[in-house]
Amino acid sequence: MAATAGAACRAVVARDLLIAARRRSDVLTTFFFFVIVVSLFPLGVGPDPDTLREIAPGVVWVAALLAAMLSLARMFGADYADGTLEQLVLTPQPLTLLVLSKVLAHWLTTGLPLVLIAPVLGLQFDLPGDALATLLVSLLIGTPALSLVGAVGAALTLGVRGGGALTSLLVLPLYVPVLVFGAGAVTASATGMGAAGHLSLLGAMSLAALVFAPWATAMALRISLE
Amino acid sequence: MNWFKYSSPQTFYPLAGRMVPWFMGIAVVLGLVGLYLALFAAPTDFQQGDAYRIIFIHVPAAWMSMFIYVVMAFWAGIGLAFNTRLSSMMAHALAPTGALMTFIALWTGAFWGRPTWGAWWVWDARLTSELILLFLYLGYLSLVAAIDDPRRADKASAVLALVGAINVPIIYFSVKWWNTLHQGSSISMTRAPSMASIMLTGMLVMVFAFWAYSIAAALMRVRCEILDRERNAAWVKALGGV
Numbered sequence: 001m002a003a004t005a006g007a008a009c010r011a012v013v014a015r016d017l018l019i020a021a022r023r024r025s026d027v028l029t030t031f032f033f034f035v036i037v038v039s040l041f042p043l044g045v046g047p048d049p050d051t052l053r054e055i056a057p058g059v060v061w062v063a064a065l066l067a068a069m070l071s072l073a074r075m076f077g078a079d080y081a082d083g084t085l086e087q088l089v090l091t092p093q094p095l096t097l098l099v100l101s102k103v104l105a106h107w108l109t110t111g112l113p114l115v116l117i118a119p120v121l122g123l124q125f126d127l128p129g130d131a132l133a134t135l136l137v138s139l140l141i142g143t144p145a146l147s148l149v150g151a152v153g154a155a156l157t158l159g160v161r162g163g164g165a166l167t168s169l170l171v172l173p174l175y176v177p178v179l180v181f182g183a184g185a186v187t188a189s190a191t192g193m194g195a196a197g198h199l200s201l202l203g204a205m206s207l208a209a210l211v212f213a214p215w216a217t218a219m220a221l222r223i224s225l226e
Numbered sequence: 227m228n229w230f231k232y233s234s235p236q237t238f239y240p241l242a243g244r245m246v247p248w249f250m251g252i253a254v255v256l257g258l259v260g261l262y263l264a265l266f267a268a269p270t271d272f273q274q275g276d277a278y279r280i281i282f283i284h285v286p287a288a289w290m291s292m293f294i295y296v297v298m299a300f301w302a303g304i305g306l307a308f309n310t311r312l313s314s315m316m317a318h319a320l321a322p323t324g325a326l327m328t329f330i331a332l333w334t335g336a337f338w339g340r341p342t343w344g345a346w347w348v349w350d351a352r353l354t355s356e357l358i359l360l361f362l363y364l365g366y367l368s369l370v371a372a373i374d375d376p377r378r379a380d381k382a383s384a385v386l387a388l389v390g391a392i393n394v395p396i397i398y399f400s401v402k403w404w405n406t407l408h409q410g411s412s413i414s415m416t417r418a419p420s421m422a423s424i425m426l427t428g429m430l431v432m433v434f435a436f437w438a439y440s441i442a443a444a445l446m447r448v449r450c451e452i453l454d455r456e457r458n459a460a461w462v463k464a465l466g467g468v
Contacts, residue, residue, distance in 0.1 A: 152385070223385065
């Protein structure tokens with residue numbers, strides 16, 4: 001049974017990655033949304049390097065939050081519409097693991113690209129080398145939590161009126177701790193305080209989300225499909 | 227006595243109807259006594275002047291806002307676990323009162339902060355987490371409103387309430403650390419000078435008044451919810467005139 005569950009998870013991940021590869025525009029939209037939002041801030045705030053260096057951690061992290069939230073509708077939306085989700089729920093494999101696989105695929109296609117481009121955007125804000133590395137690490141640790149917690153919101157709002165705006169209302173307050181410690185880590189590193197404490201707490205949150213969120217998402221999916 | 231007797235909407239509806247006037251009466255009497263103590267009996271604070279009297283509304287509202295969220299999550303969880311209709315209705319009925327209390331706490335806090343701190347708003351840990359609590363209430367209410375099927379709305383909102391309840395302490399501590407890491411907290415609400423006992427009495431009376439009001443409001447709302455959902459049931463039709 002364990003082997004079949006593993007095979008099912010791999011199949012789900014492979015399928016979602018294949019779909020993402022075939023519909024590249026979906027993935028690229030989120031990616032460029034992130035890049036554009038971050039690039040808008042210097043235009044609004046002014047090009048003073050000191051100010052930019054100060055606001056960079058918050059700007060990049062808030063943009064990451066918004067990008068993650070924007071991509072949530074795609075996590076289950078298409079599968080819900082064409083009935084695939086129902087079949088997933090009916091399979092004998094534990095739904096929690098299948099949900100986890102879908103979240104993993106979602107993170108690989110939307111979270112990971114943000115993590116990789118973030119240091120380049122950090123350069124635009126004149127962040128020093130240490131802070132750039134911390135930005136990368138903090139996003140690497142924190143964005144999985146965004147995908148995991150977001151999955152609960154995405155599952156709850158499946159097929160509901162005003163889905164997108166509603167999802168943001170449900171999910172953004174729950175993202176607050178991740179934002180606080182993610183941006184806090186970069187700020188701490190930029191001011192020479194050391195980011196280890198922030199990063200540990202961020203990791204703790206991601207792990208907690210890893211334990212609770214798939215379970216809550218599976219429950220929410222069953223409710224949505226009733 | 228069989229407590230589960232009142233877990234059915236049909237039996238709870240008249241019971242709630244009998245309880246509402248009592249709690250409303252307690253709320254009014256205690257509210258008047260509390261306001262008398264707050265506005266006339268309690269002495270003027272020598273540091274803050276008369277502005278401190280806002281706490282007689284502010285503190286009870288802030289306590290209720292947090293407590294109601296816990297109670298709401300509790301009923302939502304019971305409704306989800308045991309599939310009891312009345313528990314979910316109770317959770318829905320509590321949410322607007324909780325949101326109202328959160329709003330009152332924030333609003334009166336701003337009125338208190340202006341003369342005392344010289345600012346309508348500061349990003350203090352308590353203020354920020356209270357604001358996020360308001361967002362959680364609003365998310366809950368809009369999810370309930372967005373789903374047409376009441377049973378699905380019950381369960382979906384219950385999951386959200388429970389996820390929120392797990393998150394509330396995390397949010398509180400993260401905001402607290404966030405603030406202390408950015409700057410030493412220059413203003414603290416916990417450093418209140420030891421209160422005169424008349425002030426404390428007034429505040430406790432007001433707290434109980436808010437409790438009674440919240441219970442009465444939630445019961446009235448749950449009665450409406452019961453009537454709305456059971457409108458096709460024989461017992462509702464038999465009530466007549468409703």
